[in-house]
Amino acid sequence: MNTEDQEHSHLRPGGRQHNQKRFTAMAAYKTLSTPKGYLVLIILSFILGYITHSQTQTQTQTQTQIPPDVSDLSEHNKFPNKCKHPVPSNHVRQTVLDRVFNGTSPFQGFPPPHITSLLWEDWAKGWGSNAPVFEHLINQVRPRVIVEVGTFLGASATHMVGLTRKLGLDTQIICIDDFRGWPGYYDEEKSLKMVNGDSLLMFQFMQNVVKANATDSILFLPFSASTALNGLCDWGVYGDLVEVDAAHDFHSAWVDINNAYKILRPGGVLFGHDYAWEGVRYAVHSFARLNGFQVKLDGEHWILY
Template sequence: MIMKEDRRFPHRHEVLQFMKTKPALVIFIVLTYAFGYLTAYYNHVPPSTTVLKTVKATKPRGSLVDNFRVTTRCGDPVPPESIRQTVIDKIFNGTSPYVDFPPPHAGKYLRSKRIKGWGSYGAVFENLIRQVKPRTIVEVGSFLGASAIHMANLTRRLGLEETQILCVDDFRGWPGFRDRFKDMALVNGDVLLLYQFMQNVVSSGSTGSILPVPFSAGSALEKLCEWGVTADLVEIDAGHDFNSAWADINRAVRILRPGGVLFGHDYFTAADNRGVRRAVNLFAEINRLKVKTDGQHWVIDSVNVT
């Protein structure tokens, strides 16, 4: 039987005939150019972009939460009686900021006493000061000093004459705060909050127990840790959004002495909608601690976080 010719592929002589045509020549030139281009490209690409390393993922040791912990070691603890001078030396070049206060350019704008605070006189302050008998208190978020001055008065009344209160605040307020505090002066962009805070401290007779630490919470707490400045009582009352509260709590706990107490405002206020309570609860849950409440304040004691 004669098989029907298979026409799926051209015969050899047909291929040779095609190779002699102009279209074949054009295709050959294009393919040659493309091959040369690709060869040159791969020969000149830097090794760092062509050599890929496969990194085997390793299972983290312990809890996944460990990846979020700050493990930097703080400096050796400064004795409580040396903390005030340590801060004056590190921040104010060895001279108390109350010397020759107020400066001439600011004095005429300051009230003799201008104090405003939120939750600054709650029972929690006296309750904790009686309980802890702190030698050092760090307040994160001071504004015009209402709660700091209240705590200074309490320590004097309770016979804790040596207690030092460090007030961490950048004393810049917040964008638009002068819409609410129209009487605050503005001098070349400076809202003079630090000077009014200091004036309030002077008026209350508390210059020997209250020192401003005029920097952001993050940078100040990191430096206090580095310098070995620790506290028996730390109050968190600065930024009221979740991220700020979470960061401040986790930084502040590093400067807390064993047996110290961490507390803060706005656990039961409108600011909770922005995340204060969520930050506090998450910190307590991760570290297996209990949150207590005292009025609008939250309290975490027996803190032992590594």
């Protein structure tokens, strides 16, 4: 090796190592140039792609399945919190009549002839409809307007009419229900004949109100809970007592409670039934925690205070 080669030998790889790398590269090239080599290359590419895709998919699924922080309840509380200016309590009945029934009582001319023979004279079934909580709260609040979300056949509504009359109160009760029951609804004790797909629950409710001589004290909104509560909000109709006794799943109960709270008059009480249901309990305590309420129990009923 001459002097120049010695001076620059540190700048190039050693001869033997360099030759080994060249030999390995040429061998690999010759191997991959054969049909068998192409097959091996395709298989390796497929395996590498599968592994990469699986890892990406697993990461994506993991991120998707992780629920948001349940403690941040405000993210699920995007309900409008302002309703129209409240109408006076003694104008509530006429407001509902004008907005829903063209100014005429729906009990006028009831029952229609084709329905009369299909209704039960006495069938006011309910669950917890005569519970002590109604008397407790009516004595405490002395309400002028009561809103009941979920009324079924009106058993609790007619019971509350009796309680308010004992106190000499001129109370208007607004009952909210779509009167459709639920899919597959059938009552083992009594049932109504279905007429052209109509379960006749609204007519039976009206029959029960008539029998209780409460047609001047009770009106109803035959819509879903959200539709009816948003309507009351838009009309400025507020309740001194608002009861939520409708769906039992969390999401429905959560929406009902939030919408019901919007129409609660200052100083009023929001309460409800079915505390035994997990979805209802979670909705009640979530709402209470978010809005600074405590939850009090009265039998199967919950009360926010």
